[in-house]
Amino acid sequence: MKIDCVGGGPASLYLAVLAKLREPAHEVTVHERHAEGTSYGWGVTYWPDLLADLHAHDPESARLIEEQSVCWRGGFAYVGDRTTAHDGDPGHAIGRHRLRTILADRARSLGVRLEFGREIGGRADLPDADLVVAGDGAHSGLRTEHAAEFGTRVTTGANRFIWLGTTRVFTAFTFAFVETGHGWIWCYAYGFSDEHSTCVVECSATTWSALGFDRLGHAEALRLLEELFSDLLEGHELLGRKDIESHAQWQAFPTVTNAAWSHGNLALIGDAAHTTHYSIGAGTTLALRDAMSLARAVGSVAGPRELPAALAAYEQERRRALLPVQSAARHSAQWYENLPRYMALAPHQMFALLGQRHSPLLPYVPPQLYFHVDQALGRLQPLRRLKQSLGPRLARTLQSRRTPGR
Structure with missing residues (x-):
């Protein structure tokens, strides 16, 4: 088969790896619009069960991912000047750039063709292929071109967030909640290397505008955030994105759903097919599992006539697996959107309910x-x-x- 993957993120790259491992004769190409070596984002999280699946599908890339990840257990919550600790399951994190490099090198070693620096705006920009995979993210151009056929629906959350890095290295998953004169602002932070951590900052839209983030420039916004989270950062700086054309932006989280995941020979994968709120840390895991499922479904396809059934099987398998995760993500996002409801609790109680935020009963x-x-x-x-x-x-x-x- 000739397989073209659009978007050079973990989902497309891992699919390319697994497709070539299953059938070396496949002609697989991954198209990425940015130049080689660039990447947005900081670190991504995953859990031990994903690592076991990675080892089962491709031990070579799994070994490198495990070696170049950091591990933590439990976490801390800072609520104003009060602190509480929580012992939990072990988690892993790896730099997004490092993960993409591992998968790109592995794909190239298996004979996958990687094309960087070329924008794929629609199907007309692609050569003929037996299977086209849209792995170009939540704002997928290929999916948008056929939004009616996919039944795409995008809803945006009420809060604002920004994805940043910091030079402070956190050794556990850390939450910090700061009360301002305009409401609460908080962050999620975790280390992903010996030098950097991810720091996601979130607040309500009202707090965001009242603090001036709708008017401040990028550098000014970082300095204000460093001041607000000075106790947490301990003198370390916050870092915006520098390696591609724009700075990190404040956003409202887009929840993407699709009534269908394929149209003809075009299939959706990862964030192009579905998104789950970042507060549950599952986006990369779900994308990689999409790749495992799609590679398995199309692995035995002998010709174009068999492709629709294979894509239907892929969609059915992944939809079933996603149901509990999507439910947890919805309730997690709602917990943060109703944060003031929980902030009068003692820190250990608030943190306990933070761990229970996936419960559908909690809001009532x-x-x-x-x-x-x-x-x-x-x-x-x-x-x-x-x-x-x-x-x-x-x-x-x-x-x-x-x-x-x-």
């Missing part, structure tokens, strides 16, 4: 009541596990005492 139960009920249920869990382990044993003991002759 008073926060204090939810916290105490959740704590009570948590204390019942060890008793339930003990009952489950001892129950069969106790039943056998009682039965033996009732049996005559024993």
Whole structure:
């Protein structure tokens, strides 16, 4: 097959790798509009279950990704001058540029053709191919060209956010909430290398405009944010994007859904197909799993007649897997959009409900009541596990005492 992937992000590159591993005779090309070596964003997060899947699909690239990632466990929350810690599952992070470089080098070594610095504005810019994959992000040009056929729907969140870097290296996933005269502003921060961390700043649209971010220039905005988060940053600077044509921008998060993920021989992957709010840290993981699923679905396709069924199978598999993640992302975004509701709690209580933000019940139960009920249920869990382990044993003991002759 001849496969053309538009967009040089992790989804397209990993699909190219897996397609060539499954069938070396495939002619695979990845088109990226930026020059080679450029990348936007800072670090991306993932969890151990993804690493296991990467090792199962391509041990070579998985080994490099694991070696060049950092690992943390648990996290901290700073609420004003108060701090609380939380012990949680281990997580991993890697620089987005480093991840793309690993996958691009691996793809090239397998015979994938990588074309940089060429804009693909629509299907007319592509040569004929058996399969065209739109991996060109949430604002996909290929998807937009056929928005009616895909049934694309884009809704934007109420808050504003900006994706930044910092020279302070965080060794755990860290939240910081700062109260200003115009409302709360907060950030999510995590290290992804020995030199840098990601720092995503978010606030309500009202706070954003009242603080002047709708009018400040990029450098001025960074200086104001450094002042607001001075305790967290400990003298380190915030960094905007420098390696492509524009600075990091304040945005309202676009939630992208599509009624169909394919149209003819054009298939959507990653953020072009779906987006999930950044607060759950799943975007890159979902994109890579899309690539695994699509590579598996088209791996046995012998000709164009079999392609529609393969694309339908890919879509069905990924939609089913996405349902709980998309639900969690919606509730997570809503938690932050209603942040003032939780900020009167003690920090350890607020952080506990931060961990429960995926719950569909939380918005409808008073926060204090939810916290105490959740704590009570948590204390019942060890008793339930003990009952489950001892129950069969106790039943056998009682039965033996009732049996005559024993």
